[in-house]
Amino acid sequence: MDFLQPATWSEALALRAERPDALPLAGGTDVMVDLTFDRRRPAALLDLTRVPDLQEWALEGDRVRLGAGVPYARVLTELAGRLPGLAIAARTVGSPQIRTRGTVGGNLGSASPAGDAHPPLLAAGAEVELASAARGTRRLPVADFFTGPKRSALAADELIAAVLVPVAAGPQQFCKVGTRNAMVIAVTSVAVALHPDRRAVGTGIGSAAPTPRRAPKAEQLVAEELDWAGRTALDDGLAAEFGHRVAAAAAPIDDVRGSAAYRRHALAVMARRALTWAWDDLRRAA
Amino acid sequence: MTATTTAAPATTGTGRIGENAVRPDGTLKVTGEFAYASDLWHDDMVWGVTLRSPHPHARIRGIDVAEALAVPGVTAVLTADDVPGENAFGLEHADQPVLAADVVRYEGEPVALVAADHPETARRAARRIRVDYEVLPALTDPLRALDGDAPQVHPGGNLVRHLRLRRGEPRPEAPVVVSLDVEVGMQDQAFLGPESGLAVPDGEGGVDLYVATQWLHVDQRQVCLALGLPPERVRLTLAGVGGAFGGREDLSVHVHACLLALRTGRPVKMSYGREESFYGHVHRHPAWMTYEFGAERDGTLVHGRARTVLDGGAYASSTAAVVGNAGTLGLGPYRFGSVEVDVYGVFTHNPPCGAMRGFGCVQTAFAVEALMDRLAEAVGLDPVEIRRRNGLREGDRNITGQVVDSAAPVAELVERVAAMPLPPPADPGDPRARPGAVGNTTRGEGVRRGVGYAVTYKNVGFSEGFDDYSTARVRLQVTAGEPVAAVHTAAAEVGQGLVTVQQQIARTELGVDRVVVVPADTSVGSAGSTSASRQTYVTGGAVRAACEAVRAAVLRRAAVALDVAVDGLRLDGGKVLAADGAVLAALADVLGDDAVEETVEWRHRPTHAIDPETGQGDAHVQFAFSAHRAVVDVDVELGLVKVVALDTAQDVGRALNPDAVVGQIHGGSAQGLGLALMEEVVVTDGHVRNPSFTDxxxxxxLDMPPMRVEVLEYADPHAPYGVRGVGEPPTISSGPAVAAAVRAACGRPLTRLPIRPEHITGT
Structure with missing residues (x-):
């Protein structure tokens, strides 16, 4: 197995084009497990952890451009104010050691339906920035990035450069259930983001469908029914209906981590609670 | 007779018994320098790997190794035809092939071996072995194992052992009768250091095996059988053990590494990864239990009935002995007038099950303690009172008719945990304190608190007439002007601290400061197994007896040299003292250039087989008791649990090393909590679905709370220093206490363990 370690972004893109059989490494918390278990033996590893451009984040208008190599630990310490949903999710990732290595870009690259970063990115309306040596960069909504279980829109000669996440205009929440209280892969998870500026609500569901996905009917319902102007208390019935619609948007399976029925049930409960907390926070802020 | 708590002063003093002597391997372990079996290395070594069956049940029509042999770097490929001795091993019955010959009986059964100059090469080559399997119908439902039309796992039928226990009046009338069915899933020992060993051929047809194990001599016997070699040509040395918990009682790499070493003439290292480890050792038996208790209206137990099925998987391993415990101890530490117990251990094509900490008592305790709570409710008592009222006391007969002839403080243990302060409500500002923790699933919504109790007793040492002994060799001689004791046994240090206890005993008995524990190997007699909470008792007893023999010889020598009577002489502080404490001579001077060495084989009181019809008999040598109280917060809407407190009281007879005792109690309690809430090897149609620490x-x-531990020391007059085994009881009573607390919080019966979130939510 070849080990390719570019020092610059252009070198990384050139190597990617040259070696489409190289597996990108952006922290290694997924990839190295697969190698250790002998599930994957790529012809080469393309280690992106030494590319400085990927390690930075910056404001780009009203969005954070988050370099694909920024680890969860830095999302937590540096971006909890601007990207609260992603920060809550980052806190649920693995252990402190894993959060120091693991990156949002790596999470997107694996495109697992259980990736913790995905639901808050969906709820926030983020875009993924992809780049290739031949065609330059393109940006696409994160919802279009996931194409199947562990499959994404990333082309063979492309690398994930960054993710562009709108700075939160309102409260955001993320909830994740697992069978123990730390270091656990999501049995299922949900993110909710309030966008009071445009009177909209974003959602993201994890581990309950072939890909991370939104719950458009739930978003639409509460966007229309919430009292954006008066910000009166959230109606319990509306919160419950939001939960049901989130659950209905999922397509979970029975597996060793949990049953489909439990996943639906948990999504309904978590979505109801998350919306309630977010709305209460918005009212308090007013 | 004292009770101490975790706050006992951490004095190291002179490192004698009763003190918190420092572990000789402690610094190495915390600095990462300790050599575990996976660190074994020989410059000339090759790597061995195992090809395992992908099928739970299949006939092997042929094996073609040509392609594997052709891989550059491969030095050997072996199949069943290459086993020179008997192609069979097993702890109690040699029913398991070293390499499957004509049929495979579980997923993961070893079929072939490869040695190569690199582990990766060996794995690649193993994949090129062509095994022609004819897949056969698999028996994977243990409840069908004894049906007439069930596939036969072995020619003799699917029953490993049926234990039948009858006592007292059959079917008495009881005004209150409660019953329930409980099912317990398959737990894994999950030791952190996977199976590993290094076999070094001696060039004369023999082999030295360095391996992480629990009992060197029982391994040696089985390796010799398979290699067709006498014991003097198969020498075993203990390699660094990273946890065991019963999972190293059966052979893993042992014969395989020796076969490859003898074939290649090279040292062979074999080391499992985590996934292979799940296939490479036995697990705790899953259990299906139907229990019924009858009682007077005041809650006094009248009768107990139980029918238990244990899934032994494809090979016998220690299933018969686990059945023994699940039967003889299967109604818990309570008094019954009338008893009717049937326990069946059966063969299936599921993964083999055998020894694990708690050994048959863990599964049954979930049923017993759940039913005691149900009885308490039926008669209007609280969980503490029902246990206090029915608990065994010293002098009582248990359900096999055996008199419990030392302390049996069931009532006191339960009262003690009940009297401990309850934890305050969870800190609302700390998400880690909530069910779901940083998963951020509740701010208090749906959270209910519950409290649960459990108490247990467990046999210490091997039972039912087993000749249970240990051998110790102790040598006293002067090194660099100072008397030094060397303690040599074959007892396996698996992390529990036996090496420390051996030093403490020798310091105490010989009055010297410096004690060396010689590496455990088969050049000294058997120490028996590091299991059944027995080593401090049995090997501790052997070390004490050997020290006494050495001391007597030294004092005789001193008496002659000093021309005084031997009576009243003693050793302390490296000196020979008179009865009045006067120093008569330096021990170093008495020894001179000579070494005094004694080897002693030491046995505890004999136990006896139980009657095959009634299950009656003095089956056990000692009982160890513990109680737990669990306090949990449960998010009843999401089914998530936060154990807030898991407090315990345990009688240890005498704490030879109080810190080590508390460590055992912490670890054992965590293992019990794990089974109650999350630990399960999920097996579907004979296939393991979660062989990783991800699943x-x-x-x-964040799952295991800080513990309040009360250690009681009611010395057992029959045991050396009054000790009582410590390691297992916490694993038995902690889980049922947690389960009871979760039931109390959510109001559901929860009769399937581990409790999963969907059981709590009812979805």
Whole structure:
């Protein structure tokens, strides 16, 4: 197995084009497990952890451009104010050691339906920035990035450069259930983001469908029914209906981590609670 | 007779018994320098790997190794035809092939071996072995194992052992009768250091095997059988053991590494990864239990009935002995007038099950303690009172008719945990204190608190007439002007601290400061197994007896040299003292250039087989008791649990090393909590679905609360220093206490363990 370690972004893109059989490494918390278990033996590893451009984040208008190599630990310490949903999710990732290595870009690259970063990115309306040596960069909504279980829109000669996440205009929440209280892969998870500026609500569901996905009917319902102007208390019935619609948007399976029925049930409960907390926070802020 | 708590002063003093002597391997372990078996290395070595069956049940029509042999770097490929001795091993019955010959009986059964100059090469080559399997119908439902039309796992039928226990009046009338069915899933020992060993051929047809194990001599016997070699040509040395918990009682790499070493003439290292480890050792038996208790209206137990099926998987391993415990101890530490118990251990094509900490008592305790709570409710008592009222006391007969002839403080243990302060409500500002923790699933919504109790007793040492002994060799001689004791046994240090206890005993008995524990190997007699909470008792007893023999010889020598009577002489502080404490001579001077060495084989009181019809008999040598109280917060809407407190009281007879005792209690309690809430090897149609620590979940620091531990020391007059085994009881009573607390919080019966979130939510 070849080990390719570019020092610059252009070198990384050139190597990617040259070696489409190289597996990108952006922290290694997924990839190295697969190698250790002998599930994957790529012809080469393309280690992106030494590319400085990927390690930075910056404001780009009203969005954070988050370099694909920024680890969860830095999302937590540096971006909890601007990207609260992603920060809550980052806190649920693995252990402190894993959060120091693991990156949002790596999470997107694996495109697992259980990736913790995905639901808050969906709820926030983020875009993924992809780049290739031949065609330059393109940006696409994160919802279009996931194409199947562990499959994404990333082309063979492309690398994930960054993710562009709108700075939160309102409260955001993320909830994740697992069978123990730390270091656990999501049995299922949900993110909710309030966008009071445009009177909209974003959602993201994890581990309950072939890909991370939104719950458009739930978003639409509460966007229309919430009292954006008066910000009166959230109606319990509306919160419950939001939960049901989130659950209905999922397509979970029975597996060793949990049953489909439990996943639906948990999504309904978590979505109801998350919306309630977010709305209460918005009212308090007013 | 004292009770101490975790706050006992951490004095190291002179390192004698009763003190918190420092572990000789402690610094190495915390600095990462300790050599575990996976660190074994020989410059000339090759790597061995195992090809395992992908099928739970299949006939092997042929094996073609040509392609594997052709891989550059491969030095040997072996199949069943290459086993020179008997192609069979097993702890109690040699029913398991070293390499499957004509049929495979579980997923993961070893079929072929490869040695190569690199482990990766060996794995690649193993994949090129062509095994022609004819897949056969698999028996994977243990409840069908004894049906007439069930596939036969072995020619003799699917019953490993049926234990029948009858006592007292059959079917008495009881005004209150409660019953329930309980099912317990398959737990894994999950030791952190996977199976590993290094076999070094001696060039004369023999082999030295360095391996992480629990009992060197029982391994040696089985390796010799398979290699067709006498014991003097198969020498075993203990390699660094990273946890065991019963999972190293059966052979793993042992014969395989020796076969490859003898074939290649090279040292062979074999080391499992985590996934292979799940296939490479036995697990705790899953259990299906139907229990019924009858009682007077005041809650006094009248009768107990139980029918238990244990899934032994494809080979016997220690299933018969686990059945023995699940029967003889299967109604818990309570008094019954009338008893009717049937326990069946059966063969299936599921993964083999055998020894694990708690050994048959863990599964049955879930049923017994759940039913005691149900009885308490039926008669209007609280969980503490029902246990206090029915608990065994010293002098009582248990359900096999055996008199419990030392302390049996069931009532006191339960009262003690009940009297401990209850934890305050969870800190609302700390998400880690909530069910779901940083998963951010509740701010208090749906959270209910519950409290649960459990108490247990467990046999210490091997039972039912087994000749249970240990051998110790102790040598006293002067090194660099100072008397030094060397303690040599074959007892396996698996992390529990036996090496420390051996030093403490020798310091105490010989009055010297410096004690060396010689590496455990088969050049000294058997120490028996590091299991059944027995080593401090049995090997501790052997070390004490050997020290006494050495001391007597030294004092005789001193008496002659000093021309005084031997009576009243003693050793302390490296000196020979008179009865009045006067120093008569330096021990170093008495020894001179000579070494005094004694080897002693030491046995505890004999136990006896039980009657095959009634299950009556003095089956056990000692009982160890513990109680737990669990306090949990449960998010009843999401089914998530936060164990807030898991407090315990345990009688240890005498704490030879109080810190080590508390460590055993912490670890054992965590293992019990794990089974109650998350630890399960999920097996579907004979296939293991979660052979990884990603999906086989162990409790983390956010799952296991800090513990309040009360250690009682009611000395057992029959045991050396009054000790009582410590390691297992916490694993038995902690889980049922947690389960009871979760039931109390959510109001559901929860009769399937581990409790999963969907059981709590009812979805």
């Amino acid at each position: 086989y979940l162990l409790p983390t620091v």
